[in-house]
Amino acid sequence: MPAPxxxxxxxxxxxxxxxGEVLLKTHYISVDPYLRGRMREGKSYMAAFxxxxxxxxxxIAEVVESRNPVxxxxxxxxxxxxxxxxxxxxxxxxxxxxxxxxxLSAYLGILGMPGLTAYLGLIEIGRPQxxxxxxxxxxxxxxxxxxxxxxxxxxxxxxxxAGSEEKTQMLKADxxxxxxxxxxxxxxIRKAVGEMCPSGVDVYFDNVxxxxxxxxxxxxxxxxxIIICGAISQYNETRMPTGPRLQSVLLANSALMKGFLVNDYxxxxxxxxxxxxxxxxxxxxxxxxxxxxxxENLPGAFIGLFEGTNKGKMLVKV
Numbered sequence: 001m002p003a004p005x006x007x008x009x010x011x012x013x014x015x016x017x018x019x020g021e022v023l024l025k026t027h028y029i030s031v032d033p034y035l036r037g038r039m040r041e042g043k044s045y046m047a048a049f050x051x052x053x054x055x056x057x058x059x060i061a062e063v064v065e066s067r068n069p070v071x072x073x074x075x076x077x078x079x080x081x082x083x084x085x086x087x088x089x090x091x092x093x094x095x096x097x098x099x100x101x102x103x104l105s106a107y108l109g110i111l112g113m114p115g116l117t118a119y120l121g122l123i124e125i126g127r128p129q130x131x132x133x134x135x136x137x138x139x140x141x142x143x144x145x146x147x148x149x150x151x152x153x154x155x156x157x158x159x160x161x162a163g164s165e166e167k168t169q170m171l172k173a174d175x176x177x178x179x180x181x182x183x184x185x186x187x188x189i190r191k192a193v194g195e196m197c198p199s200g201v202d203v204y205f206d207n208v209x210x211x212x213x214x215x216x217x218x219x220x221x222x223x224x225x226i227i228i229c230g231a232i233s234q235y236n237e238t239r240m241p242t243g244p245r246l247q248s249v250l251l252a253n254s255a256l257m258k259g260f261l262v263n264d265y266x267x268x269x270x271x272x273x274x275x276x277x278x279x280x281x282x283x284x285x286x287x288x289x290x291x292x293x294x295x296e297n298l299p300g301a302f303i304g305l306f307e308g309t310n311k312g313k314m315l316v317k318v
Contacts, residue, residue, distance in 0.1 A: 001236045001306060002039065007055075007299040014086045017067045021088050024061035027076075029083055029295075029316045030108040031302040032057060032142075033232045045261055054082040055298075058113060060097065060104045061087075071096075078107050083298055085318055102280060103287075109142055109313030110287045111276055117229060117262040118146035118205075119272045124265060125227045125258050126203040130155030133197050135216050138207030140167040142313035143229060145175060146276075147205045149285050152176045156203070159196045161189075161212060163308045170311065175286060189215030200224075208233045214244045220253050228259035236306060288312025 017023045035057060038049045049055065059081040063071050068091050071077065079094040081087060097107045109115060121143075128134055134151040138144040139160025148171065151158040160171040160180040168180035179196045186192045193201065193216050200221035206213050209231030217226065234241060250257055265272075279285035290310040292301040295318045305314055 002036065002299075002303050004299050004303070006039075009296060015088055017065055017088045020068050021090055022063050022068050022071050022077075022094075023065035023086065023088050024077070024081065025064045025086055026059055026061045026081065026084065026295075026318045028060040028105050028108055029081075029298060029318060030058035030112070031298065031305060031314050031316065032113070033230060033305050035302065036236065036306070054084060056080055056082050058108050060107060076104060078112065083295075085295055101277065105289055105291065105313075105315055105317075106280070106287055108315060109289060110146055110280060110285065111273060113262060114142035114313055115146050115276045116265075116269060116272050118143045119150060119276055120262060120265045120268060121227045121229050121260055122147050122150055122203070122205060123272075124268070125256070125260060126205060126225050128154050128156050128203050131157075132202035133157045133159065133199055133221075134203045134205065135159045135161065135193065135197065135201050136205045136207070137161045137212050137216065138230065138232060139171055139177070139180065140311050141207060142310075144205065144207050145171070145288050145312050146285070148177050149175055150279075151203075151205075152178075153279065153284055157197075159193070161193075161208075161216075167311060175288075183212055190218045191215075193219045203227070205229060206231075210234055210241070211243065214246075217246055217249055218244075220249065220255055222253050222255075224253055224255040226250075226255060226257040228257060232306070290314050292316045294318075 060078050063075045070091050076097050077094040078097050134156040136144045136148045139148055140162040148158045148160050158177050160177045161183055162168050163184050168182045171177040171180040181192050189212050201219045202221050204216050204226045206228050207230040210233035289312050298316050301316050
């Protein structure tokens with residue numbers, strides 16, 4: 001489990017932009033569970049962080065000085081940026097965002113990587129049909145809360161799994177979930193899912209892995225689709241845990257289990273972003289954020305992801 005003493009804060013001079021660069025003032029920084037995977041040695045889908053170098057994640061920043069003709073002072077951009085109050089950057093990977101269309105923070109959440117992950121994982125792998133049953137674990141997190149709402153838009157019965165009574169009530173009252181399970185008060189997830197999904201589970205959007213997913217998968221229907229988006233329950237394990245062998249369950253149900261990374265579908269980002277923006281602006285899709293104030297609170301906000309302190313997208317407002 002990461003602790004505050006894993007991080008240190010430094011004050012360094014800021015260099016002005018050179019030709020082709022911009023000077024950025026950071027407004028919001030995203031903290032995400034996947035960053036934990038970059039804090040360990042070994043093969044992963046992203047390179048590990050180098051100890052002593054700045055952390056890096058999605059951020060929203062303002063252009064305060066530009067020597068790049070593509071960007072103008074006063075514009076806002078999003079990109080993979082270092083955890084710093086100011087920084088110089090080339091234009092590589094920077095995307096302009098419009099604060100008049102949506103709040104700036106939304107471009108790190110519902111209109112950013114979490115929203116794209118929810119939409120593309122559900123549409124491309126889950127392929128939900130009206131009348132089917134969708135179960136979402138980590139349902140009160142940044143991805144899960146969007147995936148569940150999209151399931152409702154598409155006509156599914158949606159059951160969420162989260163870690164407190166407050167969160168399960170929020171999912172039902174504020175985001176239209178048909179039912180929700182508090183796994184911390186449930187001794188038998190398999191039985192609880194069976195009771196909430198008497199017709200079985202057609203689509204499972206998995207953000208957590210572990211025993212919760214074992215229990216859900218034991219309730220799948222014929223031709224079920226299981227979307228492996230995350231496994232936060234295992235990110236701080238020091239060895240690979242052993243669980244049920246699921247091959248026979250998948251085989252007997254002709255089920256699909258597929259892992260994915262959102263960047264597998266980059267060519268579909270424009271369409272997905274347009275659809276998410278449309279739903280958000282018409283009020284069909286609701287946004288939820290947990291915003292922590294203060295640059296110095298970045299480590300605490302990141303650690304809070306593994307303690308379940310967030311509802312929806314966790315952000316730090318610099």
